Amino acid sequence: MMTRRQRIIKLLEERDYSPGELALALELRGKGARKVIIEDLKAIQKTLKREGKVLLIKPAECRKCGFVFRPEIHVPSRCPRCKSEWIEEPRFKIEAR
Template identity: 75%
Template sequence: MATRREKIIELLLEGDYSPSELARILDMRGKGSKKVILEDLKVISKIAKREGMVLLIKPAQCRKCGFVFKAEINIPSRCPKCKSEWIEEPRFKLERK
């Protein structure tokens, strides 16, 4: 049986997903599920480098003013420009080099 990280790797090789989508697909419920996914993505990023893959990140973006955050494994809580909390989560995808 595949581990959670192995399942995430399989999904990210097929398409791009946000942390919320990954948590929903993996049937993870609870307040800390996105945090667990983000921690997994940090580890997967290191595994990907070792395995000749790259973790692509579409950065988070403010839905109110369009501000684009840095491409990092993180979900911002508030826009630094307009202070809105209406943030579109970053999306992640794995590609083989």
């Protein structure tokens, strides 16, 4: 049986996912599900460096004004430019170097 982080790695090697999509794929529910995924992604990023793989990050983007956030393992709650909460989550994918 695979751990949650091993399952996340397997999913991200196949295609890109947002934290919300990963939570659904892993059947995690509740308010803290995305936070758990974010913490797992941070740990996975460190693990991948040792394996010669890289976690690619498509940054979050404001759907209202188009502001693009820094590519980081974080889901912003509000746009700093227009203050909208209509944010497209960042997307993550694993690739070999």
